[in-house]
Amino acid sequence: MPLHLTKIAFGAKSRAEVRNWFDEGPEEMRLTTRYLPKRHEEMQGGSLFWIFEHTIIGRSPLIGFEQKPDGRWWIKLERKLIPVEPRPKRAHQGWRYLKDEDAPRDLAAGADPDAVMPPAMVKELAKLGLV
Numbered sequence: 001m002p003l004h005l006t007k008i009a010f011g012a013k014s015r016a017e018v019r020n021w022f023d024e025g026p027e028e029m030r031l032t033t034r035y036l037p038k039r040h041e042e043m044q045g046g047s048l049f050w051i052f053e054h055t056i057i058g059r060s061p062l063i064g065f066e067q068k069p070d071g072r073w074w075i076k077l078e079r080k081l082i083p084v085e086p087r088p089k090r091a092h093q094g095w096r097y098l099k100d101e102d103a104p105r106d107l108a109a110g111a112d113p114d115a116v117m118p119p120a121m122v123k124e125l126a127k128l129g130l131v
Helices: 015-020 119-127
Strands: 004-008 028-033 047-052 055-067 073-078 082-088 095-098
Touching: 004 055, 015 047, 015 055, 028 055
Parallel strands: 004 047
Antiparallel strands: 004 095, 028 073, 047 055, 055 073, 055 082
């Protein structure tokens, strides 16, 4: 069972904007991080789960990690955003680990990601203990 990462979709104003990040460019996306995750070897076959408005909304498969010339690291991702069942998740800086058994499931094939509950509603229901 692979280990995953979570990361805030910083700067995004909507879920559609997060999806647009994946529309154009090379097959591989790169995010910069200061440190290589200590558990990077466990992430073979894992994903980076994106958080928007305190809700996990999608995932991008991890390709690997590569050190930059300045000593920082690239998190290399497939240029793909796979919608997942929305799940509340508190905000955090940088990235955090997510165990496979705690990761939300992918949405069913053909399911409309915009038809699921909006992140703000998931957040409010989580506050009430309903999700």
